[in-house]
Amino acid sequence: LSGKIIVDTSFTLSEVDPRLFGSFIEHLGRAVYGGIYDPDHPTADAQGFRGDVIELVKKLDVPLIRYPGGNFVSGYRWEDGVGPKTERPSRLDLAWRSIEPNQIGTNEFMDWARKVGAEVNLAVNLGTRGIEAAQSLIEYCNHPSGTYWSDLRRSHGYPEPHNIKVWSLGNEMDGRWQIGHKTAHEYGRLASETGRVMKWVDPSIELVVCGSSNSRMPSYPDWEASVLMEAYDEVDYIALHNYYGNEDDNILEYMAQSEDMDHYIQTVIATCDFVQAKKRSKKQINIAFDEWNVWFHSNEADKKQEPWTIGPPILQDRYTLEDAVLIGELLITLLKHADRVKIACLAQLVNVIAPIMTEPGKGAWAQTIYYPFLHASRYGRGTVLRTPLEASSYESVTFGAVSYLTAIAVYNEQEGALTLFAVNRSPEKSMELSCDLRSFEGFMPADHIILDGPDPKAYNSADQQNVVPRRGTLPAWENGRCSVILSPLSWNVLRFS
């Protein structure tokens, strides 16, 4: 196979908002209990947070973490999770048919987020609750002192406000599975009224309104248009969610699924701009793709899970090499839309459809998908350059002609470094990629990081890291041009400086 790309500093798309490399922790499965929090683990700190998990999260340099749900938030009483731990109630969590002991709540999570160097995107419950609970929560978190809720926070040992900047107005309210699910009109009205009150409490916040739960929802994209017609003036971002999977075990169709993410983003941008035009508004709504990942491996096992336990082992997808390559493609797709996608959250972060896994008593370990996310987060900050490409293509049943190559370049002027992220979708053939980096005079190839391997189904475990990045030999460089071999089914990070 062959491919060709041109990278030129004259063709900039946008600065990358670092929040594109956000993630998500929900009270779900073993994400919190047995994941980030395990007071019995040898690496646990004084608050019971696992030190080895903190280290793996810190390496990913995740700037924003969504919390506490997800479906969980639509039945959550935030007051249950603050104050003396011994007085906190255990509750049924109807979203995941588990028991929520409330030993971790807003304050503890803010502490944990500080430890990993992240800001929090806090979701309010618009399923069973509404304006009043959202108002008291933001007053508890962000108001300095002198009112009932802010003084309650102080009495709980937090004299300084948390100053949370990004807030989510509920979760997946279009889905029948959601506690308190609503029509677009009902939700749009509630989101708008709640958002207005929250901004009265703290005008510096940014609000994310729920879009569709995925692009297959029957109400998509009417949902987006109707919700925005109600809430346009109050909100700043619209949320997109989507999960991908290889249920049919067809690798080329699977590798084409990033095309779906691309169409989905384009459609929602068009819908936002349509509503902007209808409203004669000067304001632009941007995108928070605040749940994205591969999720299908654990579905069957989860049907057999006993209900009503604390921290059940559910949604524990074990990721393969092919999943990691698709995650690389999805990261490239998000970067390609960096002009409008300002927030994205890999869902999730620990144990639940996650790059980081823990076993009781054992060390934390990295799944295959940890690596492309690490590379994108580390090297994908700067300016996205429009990266025209030409390459051999194949016919996908779902998406028509699909290029074997997908790639994007990010230029970090401050560091004097150019990074090219590239995926070869072919499971069988390598690709010779010609790179024309005409405007990068004085640059040289500096690194070629590759995630590949002979077995697309290879995965990692607590005892064995079978899928880890390797280094390729640097290509010959002449007059700003080089030619690189992309091995079959590979994620590639080419660095020039």
Ligand code: AHR
């Ligand atoms: O991330 C897992 C679940 O997926 C979330 O709780 C929900 O929002 C989505 O359906």
